[in-house]
Amino acid sequence: MENIDLIVNQLPAPTWNRLRMNESRVAVxxxxxxxxxxxxxxGSVCLNKQQIPRIPGKNCCGCAQMATCPVNGIDxxxxxxxxxxxxxxxxxxxxxxxxxxxxxxxxxVTLRYDDEQKCYNRLEIxxxxxxxxxxxxxxxxxxxxxxxAAVQTKIAAAKDAKVKLVQxxxxxxxxxxxxxVGADLAADARFEVxxxxxxxxxxxNGVRTELTGDGSSFDAAIAYYGRNAQRIxxxxxxxxxxxxxxxxxxxxxxxxxxxxxxxxxxIDFKNGSAGATGDEKETVLLLSDDVVNQSIPLILCSEExxxxxxxxxxxxxxxxxxxxxxxxxxxxxxxxxxxxxxxIEGICRRIEDEETVQLVERYLEGVVKE
Amino acid sequence: xxxxxxxxxxxxxxxxxKQILHSIDLDIKPGETHVLMGPNGAGKxxxxxxxxxxxxxTITGGSIVFNGEDITKLSVDKRAKAGMFxxxxxxxxxxxxxxxxxxxxxxxxxxxxRIKAWDFRKELRQAMALLQMDNKYAERDLNTGxxxxxxxxxxxxxxLMLNPQLAILDETDSGLDVDAVKIVSQGIKTFxxxxxxxxxxxxxxxxxxxxxxxxxxxxxxxxxxxKNAGPELVEEISKHxxxxxxxx
Numbered sequence: 001m002e003n004i005d006l007i008v009n010q011l012p013a014p015t016w017n018r019l020r021m022n023e024s025r026v027a028v029x030x031x032x033x034x035x036x037x038x039x040x041x042x043g044s045v046c047l048n049k050q051q052i053p054r055i056p057g058k059n060c061c062g063c064a065q066m067a068t069c070p071v072n073g074i075d076x077x078x079x080x081x082x083x084x085x086x087x088x089x090x091x092x093x094x095x096x097x098x099x100x101x102x103x104x105x106x107x108x109v110t111l112r113y114d115d116e117q118k119c120y121n122r123l124e125i126x127x128x129x130x131x132x133x134x135x136x137x138x139x140x141x142x143x144x145x146x147x148x149a150a151v152q153t154k155i156a157a158a159k160d161a162k163v164k165l166v167q168x169x170x171x172x173x174x175x176x177x178x179x180x181v182g183a184d185l186a187a188d189a190r191f192e193v194x195x196x197x198x199x200x201x202x203x204x205n206g207v208r209t210e211l212t213g214d215g216s217s218f219d220a221a222i223a224y225y226g227r228n229a230q231r232i233x234x235x236x237x238x239x240x241x242x243x244x245x246x247x248x249x250x251x252x253x254x255x256x257x258x259x260x261x262x263x264x265x266x267i268d269f270k271n272g273s274a275g276a277t278g279d280e281k282e283t284v285l286l287l288s289d290d291v292v293n294q295s296i297p298l299i300l301c302s303e304e305x306x307x308x309x310x311x312x313x314x315x316x317x318x319x320x321x322x323x324x325x326x327x328x329x330x331x332x333x334x335x336x337x338x339x340x341x342x343x344i345e346g347i348c349r350r351i352e353d354e355e356t357v358q359l360v361e362r363y364l365e366g367v368v369k370e
Numbered sequence: 371x372x373x374x375x376x377x378x379x380x381x382x383x384x385x386x387x388k389q390i391l392h393s394i395d396l397d398i399k400p401g402e403t404h405v406l407m408g409p410n411g412a413g414k415x416x417x418x419x420x421x422x423x424x425x426x427x428t429i430t431g432g433s434i435v436f437n438g439e440d441i442t443k444l445s446v447d448k449r450a451k452a453g454m455f456x457x458x459x460x461x462x463x464x465x466x467x468x469x470x471x472x473x474x475x476x477x478x479x480x481x482x483x484r485i486k487a488w489d490f491r492k493e494l495r496q497a498m499a500l501l502q503m504d505n506k507y508a509e510r511d512l513n514t515g516x517x518x519x520x521x522x523x524x525x526x527x528x529x530l531m532l533n534p535q536l537a538i539l540d541e542t543d544s545g546l547d548v549d550a551v552k553i554v555s556q557g558i559k560t561f562x563x564x565x566x567x568x569x570x571x572x573x574x575x576x577x578x579x580x581x582x583x584x585x586x587x588x589x590x591x592x593x594x595x596x597k598n599a600g601p602e603l604v605e606e607i608s609k610h611x612x613x614x615x616x617x618x
């Protein structure tokens with residue numbers, strides 16, 4: 001079977017090569033299947049399934065006049081993403097295109113994978129001025145399924161648009177998951193991404209946001225539950241170009257049973273981003289001695305009048321906290337489970353969709369029983 | 371005469387290699403309120419932690435019998451399930467778990483059955499109203515970002531909800547203003563009168579005891595109980611301090 005070797009999740013400013021943290025290499029199968037997404041829309045959002053060919057040197061759609069471009073001149077093909085340019089080697093993929101007009105709307109996109117499926121999907125989201133769109137994306141398969149679920153999601157948020165992207169990954173134990181996100185924000189636009197990475201064997205996850213317009217903001221929160229020798233490989237990048245832009249990135253997770261995790265978090269204050277602020281915070285709970293945890297918080301600065309903070313809290317469950325919880329009747333294993341689930345519940349509380357939250361709860365009940 | 375709820379005999383406790391408690395004897399009957407007082411560093415909190423089973427405190431001798439069962443070697447959670455409760459002097463922050471979710475799960479663990487959300491909310495609201503706690507605290511992460519006073523109220527809220535047979539209150543009144551002491555004291559009184567719960571109140575401050583019925587008072591100094599008496603001892607300590615007892 002043919003494989004493609006990809007270099008993904010590159011750190012924007014490399015550190016020492018000997019640390020082997022600058023990027024990751026992953027061998028992926030050529031996508032052979034199509035995963036037909038189930039899409040449900042509510043409010044002022046519509047679906048445009050039209051395939052748009054990518055022609056080198058031309059506009060995204062290949063047309064001569066931008067005015068006639070079916071994606072309103074937005075060059076989604078060239079939009080940078082967290083996992084990087086090599087993701088383009090996956091081909092065309094199954095594409096869906098959402099357009100949100102002014103007003104509130106929601107879209108639920110469910111990608112259900114069969115055993116042995118190797119799929120690549122693309123989702124493009126065009127949020128028009130003043131639109132307020134929430135997109136729920138769920139990746140799901142049976143617990144024992146294996147395969148590949150590669151998904152690229154690109155977001156163009158116009159002035160004053162608000163996009164909330166909720167990605168919940170509940171794949172089988174042997175899945176390779178590539179989750180690649182790119183966003184470009186106009187003035188005063190806001191992009192919020194909430195991610196739960198719970199299933200799969202190898203998870204490569206990149207999110208890159210270009211805070212192009214003045215006053216735009218980006219909020220990313222991810223929670224994961226690494227176990228059973230999972231590899232969780234993440235690359236979050238916030239590029240501040242506009243004045244008074246703001247980003248806030250948090251990663252919260254648990255590692256046990258030989259899991260490996262790397263988190264790269266970069267806040268890049270570009271020249272001209274005066275008054276910008278950025279904050280990144282990571283907490284990792286280590287529940288066994290055989291796990292590997294790597295973290296690279298990175299703040300790059302080409303502008304003087306900016307404020308960037310980063311912090312990390314990595315360690316085992318505090319003995320005093322364990323005693324406190326046990327004094328309320330929780331057994332040691334229940335207390336640990338509860339703390340682990342708390343990381344996930346922190347994100348669940350921000351998901352305004354009961355069905356999605358219940359899906360996660362049912363999945364977690366299964367994990368605890370494993 | 372009722373049987374002892376708690377019976378401590380010749381209890382000796384070390385922290386690392388240092389002996390902190392020497393030959394402690396203590397008997398508490400169901401529904402009784404005992405007050406444990408003593409100068410700083412006497413070992414009062416150590417006794418509370420050792421009774422609850424904190425693994426940092428090593429029991430090197432003696433026994434703890436609760437409800438007729440020797441619990442000296444029992445784990446912390448099993449002591450809690452048996453009906454013991456410790457209100458912490460410095461309650462810990464539990465990020466990611468809301469106060470209501472924590473309490474509901476703890477109650478379900480204790481009762482071994484799933485509790486209907488509606489019934490739980492009703493019970494929780496009543497207890498919070500008694501302690502004049504804003505309902506919003508129920509959905510906040512337990513103790514995370516709470517003021518000192520709210521943390522102590524959250525401890526008493528847990529006491530009222532979990533309804534143990536014996537509650538050890540470790541300086542629950544420390545760091546509270548006068549009004550907060552009254553409110554917390556009211557919560558303890560409810561536990562005492564309506565739930566017939568036994569109490570071991572560790573305190574420096576007699577203010578919290580004003581509204582409470584006290585059965586016995588003990589003075590702990592240098593790791594030993596040096597005086598056992600009735601409620602009148604509280605008043606005496608309040609007026610004259612510990613000096614006279616230490617000299618004896």
